Amino acid sequence: MTTSEKEFKVTLRISSRVHSLLEIIDILGKKPSRGHEKGEVISAKSLTPRFREESLWFLESGISKNSSIDEHLLKITEFIDNNFDSIRNLTLIGCDISLYCCLTTFNGQGGFVLTNEVIKKFSALPVDIVFDFYSIDG
Secondary structure, X not given: OOHHHEEEEEXXXXXXXXXXXXXXXXXXXXXXXXXXXXXXXXXXXXXXXXXXXXXXXXXXOOOOOOOOHHHHHHHHHHHHHHOHHHXXXXXXXXXXXXXXXXXXXXXXXXXXXXXXXXXXXXXXXXXXXXXXXXEOOO
């Protein structure tokens, strides 16, 4: 499978039903790639407004979607390693932390391999990993 037949996106997600987005930013010392505050309207286009039930802080890997899943994960691991104490503190005060890994394929099938290096790195981190798969038939 060529890289043009699949794309990856990895995002570190921190959520809290108790703490505000600004509190999460203060603890991490970093602004998110994007974020939302608890109580915000989810979609202004909706006829029946729904409101966010939690504050959300997102950090995207920031590398090309054509890069391997390992490259995306290692980029996020770099941030987690450099901010390990802050991330651990967020888990201790009730924040949920997870990694969202998205694979989009353009030919109906796709897959990936997580290297031993990546698995070892993530086994020591207080982070759940979520995988989403999308198939777009061309």
